[in-house]
Amino acid sequence: MGTNTRPQQADTNGALAPFQIRGSSFTLLTLKLNDPDAPGLFERLEATLSLAPGFYRSAPIVLDLSELVRARVTDLVGFCDRLRGLSLSPIGFQGATAEWEQAALDAGLSVFPSGRATEAGAVKPRSAPLKRPSARLVGEPVRSGQQVYAPQGDLIVTAPVSRGAELLADGHIHVYGVLRGRAVAGLAGDPTARIFCKKLDADLVSIAGVYLVSEQLDQDFIGKPVQIRLDGDKLVFEPL
Amino acid sequence: MAKVIVVTSGKGGVGKTTTSAAVAAGLALRGFKTVVIDFDVGLRNVDLIMGCERRVVFDFINVINGDAKLHQALIKDKRIENLHILATSQTRDKDALTQEGVGRVIEELSADFDFIVCDSPAGIERGAFLAMYFADEAIVVTNPEVSSVRDSDRMIGLLTSKSRKAEQGQALSSHLLLTRYDVDRVEKGEMLRVEDVTEILAVPLIGIIPECPSVLQASNVGMPVVLDDKSVAGKAYMEAVGRILGEDIEITIPKPAKKGLFDRILRRTA
Numbered sequence: 001m002g003t004n005t006r007p008q009q010a011d012t013n014g015a016l017a018p019f020q021i022r023g024s025s026f027t028l029l030t031l032k033l034n035d036p037d038a039p040g041l042f043e044r045l046e047a048t049l050s051l052a053p054g055f056y057r058s059a060p061i062v063l064d065l066s067e068l069v070r071a072r073v074t075d076l077v078g079f080c081d082r083l084r085g086l087s088l089s090p091i092g093f094q095g096a097t098a099e100w101e102q103a104a105l106d107a108g109l110s111v112f113p114s115g116r117a118t119e120a121g122a123v124k125p126r127s128a129p130l131k132r133p134s135a136r137l138v139g140e141p142v143r144s145g146q147q148v149y150a151p152q153g154d155l156i157v158t159a160p161v162s163r164g165a166e167l168l169a170d171g172h173i174h175v176y177g178v179l180r181g182r183a184v185a186g187l188a189g190d191p192t193a194r195i196f197c198k199k200l201d202a203d204l205v206s207i208a209g210v211y212l213v214s215e216q217l218d219q220d221f222i223g224k225p226v227q228i229r230l231d232g233d234k235l236v237f238e239p240l
Numbered sequence: 241m242a243k244v245i246v247v248t249s250g251k252g253g254v255g256k257t258t259t260s261a262a263v264a265a266g267l268a269l270r271g272f273k274t275v276v277i278d279f280d281v282g283l284r285n286v287d288l289i290m291g292c293e294r295r296v297v298f299d300f301i302n303v304i305n306g307d308a309k310l311h312q313a314l315i316k317d318k319r320i321e322n323l324h325i326l327a328t329s330q331t332r333d334k335d336a337l338t339q340e341g342v343g344r345v346i347e348e349l350s351a352d353f354d355f356i357v358c359d360s361p362a363g364i365e366r367g368a369f370l371a372m373y374f375a376d377e378a379i380v381v382t383n384p385e386v387s388s389v390r391d392s393d394r395m396i397g398l399l400t401s402k403s404r405k406a407e408q409g410q411a412l413s414s415h416l417l418l419t420r421y422d423v424d425r426v427e428k429g430e431m432l433r434v435e436d437v438t439e440i441l442a443v444p445l446i447g448i449i450p451e452c453p454s455v456l457q458a459s460n461v462g463m464p465v466v467l468d469d470k471s472v473a474g475k476a477y478m479e480a481v482g483r484i485l486g487e488d489i490e491i492t493i494p495k496p497a498k499k500g501l502f503d504r505i506l507r508r509t510a
Contacts, residue, residue, distance in 0.1 A: 141442050143397025144390055160442060162393045180440075 030094070031083075032064035036074045042082055049086055054170075054189030061088050062112050065104065066095025073099050076107040135171070142167065142181065152188075163203060172196065182206075186230070195228040196240060210235055242350040245357050245484070246375035248399075250391030252362030254383045255419035258455055258465065260359035261289045262474070263379065265464035266481030268323035272354040275314065277345075278328040279371035280361035281336055287327040290317065291462025301329040304341030310348050319467065324353075334367040342370045364398060373404050377484075378414040379446065384421055384432040389440055392416070396443060415446035417480060422451040423494045434493050447480030449473050450494050 035041070049056045061083070080090045092110040093100075101111070135154035142148055142157060144164030149155075155169035158176045165181030167173050170188040172195070179197040186193030186208035193207050200221050204213050207230040218237055225240035247260040257280075264276035277300060278286035287293040292315045298308035303326075310326075317323035326345075329336060349356050360371035372378060378399050382392040396414050405412040418437060425431040438445055454471035458464065465474045466481075482489045 140400065143400070144393040146397045146401070160440075162397075162440065163390060164394065165397075
């Protein structure tokens with residue numbers, strides 16, 4: 001998809017060429033393998049991916065094999081199948097020695113040059129994989145009919161949010177004031193997103209798609225400082 | 241250089257035209273050269289409220305289209321020096337308004353007038369948008385009831401984001417005018433209290449106009465209510481005009497009148 005703005009190349013007989021090859025650059029995730037045979041690798045990987053399922057779903061991934069200089073060659077075909085089972089999409093490798101290179105090619109992976117690692121580096125099993133962009137801060141009242149969206153980060157509002165207003169964030173939503181409108185956190189599917197507000201009176205609250213409307217909110221929490229999080233498929237309300 | 245004040249609300253029937261007429265007349269009575277422009281194309285009523293409906297020859301749309309000059313369309317009020325009216329077309333509709341045309345007219349008026357009061361139609365469509373686009377200040381007319389408050393909130397959001405001032409990164413000061421305030425209904429809990437409305441809307445309050453029969457009487461005779469010296473609403477409007485001019489006039493929240501024994505026997509309300 002996408003419009004081709006360059007004029008099409010013509011064939012020698014004057015008809016338009018059916019394709020065009022040109023260079024493009026992409027930023028991709030790398031999965032650095034330190035020990036592909038480690039027991040529990042896939043369990044730990046699955047746990048890491050579950051921190052941001054929407055982000056990792058079908059993500060193209062390049063295997064960084066530069067640490068595997070001395071290790072025995074693993075069954076990379078099987079390894080990649082298991083990666084696909086976790087809905088990752090291994091497309092290539094980098095940093096391989098001669099032994100690993102052949103195995104990787106046999107597994108259908110393409111050769112990638114050893115690029116510079118970005119600041120965030122390869123996927124670390126423990127912490128959140130990519131630095132989130134800093135939070136969006138809104139200091140003016142969010143009025144009825146207005147919509148504020150914080151893509152890939154948190155949303156902080158230090159003013160009242162009116163009925164009929166909408167707050168959307170891929171991360172957390174904090175309202176240091178009265179929340180009367182809608183708050184939709186974890187918009188991209190992150191179930192760890194939370195909603196915090198100084199005074200709950202919302203039209204609707206939602207985390208990663210699980211929502212409750214005003215009528216369904218526990219009366220004990222209305223008008224109070226509240227933290228809302230997702231526990232499985234239920235929204236849990238706790239006093240702040 | 242004139243100050244452009246838009247009188248708007250979102251909700252219909254809350255008292256925008258009454259307020260536009262009263263504020264424009266009040267400013268003129270205070271000595272400022274003022275014009276009130278009707279932006280409700282096709283449903284004009286500023287001319288009715290001002291009592292000049294039988295003197296409209298050329299209108300706002302004629303001027304925008306170049307069919308008439310501004311001075312041909314401006315109507316001088318017979319009672320108040322300094323007060324002028326620019327009526328709008330009754331046969332056309334809001335599509336006849338263009339941003340460029342409205343801008344030109346306001347620019348031309350700015351040279352001669354101290355205040356330009358723009359009476360907005362209800363809604364958030366083109367007429368309402370163009371009425372507020374060129375404003376320096378806004379009076380958001382609100383009744384103390386839930387639909388009006390929500391619509392006013394929407395309108396304030398539009399004022400802070402879609403006006404020319406907003407586009408230029410400047411502040412458009414919005415003021416809340418609470419109208420048709422019925423003390424008894426507020427006491428009974430049928431209407432919202434002042435504190436409830438100001439808490440939700442979070443803009444400075446510029447006046448409370450009590451529900452008053454004189455408003456209808458004034459409109460029936462084509463007179464701005466500030467010209468009725470016995471009218472409570474008229475007095476409240478003059479105070480609001482004072483506050484617009486920067487005067488520090490305390491806002492008193494109307495209290496229910498204490499019913500004396502005699503009144504209670506005869507079951508009279510205040």
